[in-house]
Amino acid sequence: xxxxxxxxxxxxxxxxxxxxxxxxVVIGDxxxxxxxxxTTFLIAALGLALAFLAxxxxxxxxxxxxxxxxxxxxxxxxxxxxFLILTSFLILLATPGSVELGQRRLGEFYSLLLGVTLGLxxxxxxEDMLMLYLSLEMVSIGSYIMVGYLKxxxxxxxxxxxxxxxxxxxxxxxxxxxxxxxxxxxxxxxxGMREVLASGGAAGDNAVMLLxxxxxxxxxxxxxxxxxxxxxxxxxxxxxxxxxxxxxxxVAPKAAGFAILVRFFFTGLALPSAHTGSWTPLSSIDxxxxxxxxxxxxxxxxxxxxxxxxxxxxxxxxxxxxxxxYILMGVVVLTSQGIQSILIYLITYLFMNLGAFLVVIEIYxxxxxFDLKDYRGLYRRSPxxxxxxxxxxxxxxGIPPLAGFFGKLYVFGAAVNANLAWFAVVGALNSVIAxxxxxxxxxxxxxxxxxxxxxxxxxxxxxxxxxxxxxPTVGLMLFWSQIQQLTLASMKLxxxx
Amino acid sequence: xIGLSHFLIISAALFCLGLLxxxxxxxxVNVLMGVELILNSANLNLIAFSKYSAAKIDGQVFAAFVIVxxxxxxxxxxxxxxxxxxxxxxxxxxxxxxxxx
Numbered sequence: 001x002x003x004x005x006x007x008x009x010x011x012x013x014x015x016x017x018x019x020x021x022x023x024x025v026v027i028g029d030x031x032x033x034x035x036x037x038x039t040t041f042l043i044a045a046l047g048l049a050l051a052f053l054a055x056x057x058x059x060x061x062x063x064x065x066x067x068x069x070x071x072x073x074x075x076x077x078x079x080x081x082x083f084l085i086l087t088s089f090l091i092l093l094a095t096p097g098s099v100e101l102g103q104r105r106l107g108e109f110y111s112l113l114l115g116v117t118l119g120l121x122x123x124x125x126x127e128d129m130l131m132l133y134l135s136l137e138m139v140s141i142g143s144y145i146m147v148g149y150l151k152x153x154x155x156x157x158x159x160x161x162x163x164x165x166x167x168x169x170x171x172x173x174x175x176x177x178x179x180x181x182x183x184x185x186x187x188x189x190x191x192g193m194r195e196v197l198a199s200g201g202a203a204g205d206n207a208v209m210l211l212x213x214x215x216x217x218x219x220x221x222x223x224x225x226x227x228x229x230x231x232x233x234x235x236x237x238x239x240x241x242x243x244x245x246x247x248x249x250x251v252a253p254k255a256a257g258f259a260i261l262v263r264f265f266f267t268g269l270a271l272p273s274a275h276t277g278s279w280t281p282l283s284s285i286d287x288x289x290x291x292x293x294x295x296x297x298x299x300x301x302x303x304x305x306x307x308x309x310x311x312x313x314x315x316x317x318x319x320x321x322x323x324x325x326y327i328l329m330g331v332v333v334l335t336s337q338g339i340q341s342i343l344i345y346l347i348t349y350l351f352m353n354l355g356a357f358l359v360v361i362e363i364y365x366x367x368x369x370f371d372l373k374d375y376r377g378l379y380r381r382s383p384x385x386x387x388x389x390x391x392x393x394x395x396x397x398g399i400p401p402l403a404g405f406f407g408k409l410y411v412f413g414a415a416v417n418a419n420l421a422w423f424a425v426v427g428a429l430n431s432v433i434a435x436x437x438x439x440x441x442x443x444x445x446x447x448x449x450x451x452x453x454x455x456x457x458x459x460x461x462x463x464x465x466x467x468x469x470x471x472p473t474v475g476l477m478l479f480w481s482q483i484q485q486l487t488l489a490s491m492k493l494x495x496x497x
Numbered sequence: 498x499i500g501l502s503h504f505l506i507i508s509a510a511l512f513c514l515g516l517l518x519x520x521x522x523x524x525x526v527n528v529l530m531g532v533e534l535i536l537n538s539a540n541l542n543l544i545a546f547s548k549y550s551a552a553k554i555d556g557q558v559f560a561a562f563v564i565v566x567x568x569x570x571x572x573x574x575x576x577x578x579x580x581x582x583x584x585x586x587x588x589x590x591x592x593x594x595x596x597x598x
Contacts, residue, residue: 130559137566141573148577154584158593160577165528165590168570169519172535175563176512179542179556183505186546188555236596 008066011073013054014081015121021047022114029107040107041096044114048089051121055081063494065127069189072127072263072494079343079490080124080259083350084252088117090354090465091248097461099365100242101149109149113248116142120252124259127267127494129178129188132260133171136220139253140167146248147241159240166233167223174220180213181268190268191495197282198271210285217264218290224257225324228297235305238317243364246313247357250320255346258327262339263493265291270334272495277336278418292332296426299325303433312360312370315437316353319396322434323349329411329427333418339491341410347483348407348476352395355469359389362466366456372441377450385458386445388470393438395473398431403476504545511538525578525588529571536567 009016024043032039055078063074071077092113095101101109119138126132144167148160182188184206185196197210222230238246266272269287270279281288302322309315327349330342360370362385367374378386395402408431415424458466476483511534518531540560547556578588585592 130555130562133559134562134566137570141569144573144577148580151580152584155595157577157581157584158596161525161581161590161593162596164570164574164577165519165525165532168529168532168574169516169535172515172532172539175536175539176542179539179546179559182556182559183542183546183550186550188559240596 005067011058011061011066014051014058014085015118017047017051017054018085018114018118018121021050022111022118025107025111025114029111040110041092044092044110045089047114048085048092048117052082052085052089055085059489063492065494069191070128070131071122071125073125074494075490075492076259076263076339076343077125077494079486080256081121083255083346084117084120084124087248087252087255087350087354088113088120090468091244091252093461094244094247094358094361094465097365097459097465098242098244098361099368100361101244109146112142112146112149116146116248117252120256124256124263126260126263127190129182129190132264133175133178136171136174136224136260139224139256140171143167143245143249143253146245147237149242149245155240156242157240159237162233162240163237166230170219170223170230173216177213177216177218177220180209180216184209184213190264193268194271194282197269197284200284207284214269214285214287214290218287218294221257221261221264222294225254225261225327226321227294227324227328228301228321231298231302231321234321235314235317238320239311239313239370243313243357243361243370246317247354247361250316250353250357251350254320254324255350258331258342258346262331262342265331266334266339266493267495279334281334288332288334291328292423295325295328295332296423297325298322298328299427299430303430303437306434306437309437310372312372312375312441315372315441316356316360319434319437320353322430323353323396325430326408326411326427329415329423332423333414333420335414335418336491337417338414339493340487341407341414343487343490344410344483345407347487348395348403348473351469351472351476352392352402352404355466355473356389356392356396358462358466358469359385359392362458362462363456365462366458372444374450375441375444376448377453378445378456380449380453382456382458384463385456385466388466389445390442391470391473393441397435397438401477403473406477406480501545501549504541504549508538508541508545511535511541523590525581525590528590529574529578533567533571536563539563 021043025040028039028043058078066073116139119135122135144160144164147163148157150156185193226234270281272279299322302318306315306318327342327345330338395404398404398408412424412427515531515534519528522528540563543556543560582588
């Protein structure tokens with residue numbers, strides 16, 4: 001065997017740990033039917049924990065590529081590995097307590113979760129269009145099944161069908177875009193693509209072709225990140241899917257989508273200038289404008305549509321679309337400060353958004369409803385849940401000193417520093433619109449009253465999880481210098497030797 | 498003499514037909530067929546490029562993977578459509594309308 005592969009395998013331990021855990025969960029689920037609930041859960045948790053621990057030393061490795069340039073190993077890739085594994089781990093912990101998923105066939109659910117996580121890790125590090133397509137499909141196909149996990153539930157099925165059809169079409173468009181890039185440059189490697197395009201070997205009169213290809217590729221990434229106009233699936237799927245799956249979809253594939261969006265466009269279609277820490281798009285294609293329009297559309301439409309939602313999951317779906325718009329601002333500015341702001345935004349978004357979904361799960365477990373009108377009088381029925389929900393909503397609004405504020409601050413700051421002050425103003429105006437619907441949730445919970453005043457009891461496992469989200473949301477600013485160092489160290493992409 | 502452009506025109510036509518099928522058809526199975534057209538137009542592109550341009554074997558390998566992924570995707574899609582049919586006794590996408598708002 002080629003010794004290089006063996007050397008690379010040593011830097012592939014997180015993915016290997018996940019694969020082994022995935023196989024053990026599948027086998028354990030079949031072999032120990034009597035104990036499988038607990039054993040499969042423990043194996044999955046152990047696998048994710050090992051993968052996380054195996055990722056940490058990779059921060060020290062020099063940047064490079066693995067397996068003949070198929071996967072990147074750079075601080076950004078390692079950051080996303082840790083981020084995605086942490087997200088899956090939190091979702092895994094929230095799963096056994098969910099009434100919606102019940103207790104049956106959870107082993108299969110864990111194996112799907114592990115499989116999707118593995119796909120996400122590969123997606124975030126892809127340096128080759130073939131790898132990118134395969135890992136994206138690995139994520140997509142697994143998530144279709146997770147969304148339709150409640151086999152006898154009509155909404156869950158409809159959600160899965162919609163997700164599948166939208167997903168298949170957008171990944172098909174993306175693939176068509178890849179083939180055009182392949183034809184124009186003669187390579188499937190992102191860095192090779194940049195070299196050919198930058199040397200003018202393929203450009204010339206192919207500007208239209210490049211524009212079509214970039215737009216088609218953006219359709220695939222836009223689908224994963226739920227950016228307008230590829231967001232139509234998002235509210236329906238978030239509503240119909242079991243809530244732990246919704247929580248997972250709203251963070252993990254979105255984060256991986258941004259990771260690969262940045263990687264694809266920054267390594268494939270832009271030229272870095274090392275001394276200023278910024279990039280310039282290749283002269284033959286101005287994709288920056290495409291993403292700028294996408295970002296403004298996404299945040300505006302997401303916020304406006306969220307205003308009139310009566311279902312909590314739908315409201316959070318549109319809110320997550322709007323947040324995708326803010327994160328896209330960090331891509332448009334094309335500086336390393338922009339990448340850093342994306343990472344910071346994702347960290348804050350992880351805690352506040354997952355926290356909000358966890359509270360929704362706990363409330364559904366006791367009241368069986370996602371309707372905003374059933375949140376009336378929640379303050380009397382469960383002070384803890386309503387206060388934590390209030391804090392998550394305030395953080396999603398971007399009220400200082402909560403975590404969400406810092407995310408917005410950095411994204412808008414990056415826009416201002418890149419001479420796009422008007423763009424930051426658009427973002428700030430959007431945050432003002434968003435205040436209305438988040439505040440509406442708080443008002444419903446605390447001020448409005450309801451006849452049914454039975455207290456909502458929360459099991460200790462749920463309480464611990466909510467606390468685990470609450471503490472970073474409130475206390476992230478205490479560790480700000482560490483967060484800043486971490487993201488500063490993590491924003492480096494491998495751009496070739 | 499048949500050259501690269503002939504293949505590209507056919508694949509572009511296939512791609513557009515696939516998109517058309519996806520956006521106009523109401524039957525879930527027909528929509529899936531549209532998706533297959535899109536994937537196969539990409540395959541045609543890959544193979545044509547790998548035959549006629551400087552790019553070599555990569556495209557053909559890519560196409561083989563695409564075929565495998567398409568099969569996996571269709572297996573999941575048909576399973577979901579089947580459970581859908583069990584619940585509402587129809588594969589018409591207009592009947593899948595409980596999620597609106």
